[in-house]
Amino acid sequence: MATIEVDSLTKDYGSVRAVDAISFTVESGEIFGFLGPNGAGKTTTIRSLLGLLEPTAGSATVLGADVHDEGALIEAKRRIGYLPANLGFDEEATGEDVLDYHESVKGGSRRDELLEIFTPPVERPIREYSTGNKRMLGIVQAFMHDPELVIMDEPTSGLDPLKQEEFNEFVRNERDRGKTLFFSSHVLSEVRRVCDRVGILREGELVGLEDIETLLRQGGKRVQLQTTDEARAALTEIDGVIDVQAFAEGIQFIYTGEYNALLRELATHDVREIDISEPPLEDIFMHYYGADGAAESDREVRSDV
Numbered sequence: 001m002a003t004i005e006v007d008s009l010t011k012d013y014g015s016v017r018a019v020d021a022i023s024f025t026v027e028s029g030e031i032f033g034f035l036g037p038n039g040a041g042k043t044t045t046i047r048s049l050l051g052l053l054e055p056t057a058g059s060a061t062v063l064g065a066d067v068h069d070e071g072a073l074i075e076a077k078r079r080i081g082y083l084p085a086n087l088g089f090d091e092e093a094t095g096e097d098v099l100d101y102h103e104s105v106k107g108g109s110r111r112d113e114l115l116e117i118f119t120p121p122v123e124r125p126i127r128e129y130s131t132g133n134k135r136m137l138g139i140v141q142a143f144m145h146d147p148e149l150v151i152m153d154e155p156t157s158g159l160d161p162l163k164q165e166e167f168n169e170f171v172r173n174e175r176d177r178g179k180t181l182f183f184s185s186h187v188l189s190e191v192r193r194v195c196d197r198v199g200i201l202r203e204g205e206l207v208g209l210e211d212i213e214t215l216l217r218q219g220g221k222r223v224q225l226q227t228t229d230e231a232r233a234a235l236t237e238i239d240g241v242i243d244v245q246a247f248a249e250g251i252q253f254i255y256t257g258e259y260n261a262l263l264r265e266l267a268t269h270d271v272r273e274i275d276i277s278e279p280p281l282e283d284i285f286m287h288y289y290g291a292d293g294a295a296e297s298d299r300e301v302r303s304d305v
């Protein structure tokens with residue numbers, strides 16, 4: 001049985017449909033990234049999975065427990081870790097107090113080990129914590145009872161790049177220990193470093209469900225160049241060049257073709273500057289997912305420079 005099964009889950013807030021009949025599964029032992037821009041419905045989905053919100057329609061199971069079945073969900077939550085986006089710690093409590101309480105409820109076999117990696121100043125009251133310190137305390141709390149499944153809402157927000165990298169490595173190690181990890185993010189570059197599979201949410205709808213390699217292949221690369229007018233014209237003719245935009249002395253485009261074809265063409269021109277990077281998440285949404293959620297792999301090539 002899948003660790004998480006979501007079946008036509010829908011959640012309305014009054015007249016606002018925050019999540020619209022989404023379905024997906026998260027398999028045991030994978031890192032699943034739940035990706036989408038602000039307001040896409042990530043937090044709503046996560047809170048529904050944990051029984052913190054009542055779905056308007058549809059269903060979901062987490063570690064076999066139906067989210068509509070309060071008793072089963074309480075039992076399952078002993079084997080689940082949760083890191084919410086908004087860490088509502090008691091500001092007067094110390095980190096120790098928070099972890100002591102959690103340990104008394106769910107256990108804390110990995111507490112010391114985790115505090116070696118993530119290093120919140122546990123002896124100090126939470127009101128003195130930076131955002132990153134709070135996040136680290138939340139991470140320790142989410143993992144300290146060694147749960148089978150950990151659900152995290154924007155887990156790295158507020159962490160500095162070094163701690164983010166430590167977090168990524170930690171998460172990969174957890175996966176290798178057989179744990180299942182589900183986390184939301186609005187940053188593709190973050191998700192691509194750690195996830196095995198990604199669900200993409202847009203305006204409450206699941207518009208993509210891909211393994212990470214496929215997603216990146218479809219997303220292509222953003223190429224920015226400073227070169228001659230002649231090169232600019234020639235480059236727009238190459239298969240796989242889309243969304244060409246001209247700017248002073250250069251062009252920018254998304255490239256989804258074979259690298260060698262592009263490199264061969266570039267080698268015949270005077271290239272003064274080149275930058276090749278991952279396209280922003282928004283571009284991937286725009287280029288590969290139409291309003292109906294279908295992949296637009298046959299998108300027309302534009303050559304409007």
Ligand SMILES: Nc1ncnc2c1ncn2[C@@H]1O[C@H](COP(=O)(O)OP(=O)(O)OP(=O)(O)O)[C@@H](O)[C@H]1O
Nearest residue numbers: 013016018036037038039040041042043044045186
């Ligand atoms: N309590 C609420 N009442 C009314 N509308 C809400 C409520 N909570 C969320 N929404 C709306 O539901 C939609 C989805 O919100 P949600 O917080 O789930 O998105 P998100 O993907 O987690 O966004 P973010 O990345 O900004 O946290 C948004 O349009 C939001 O404005």
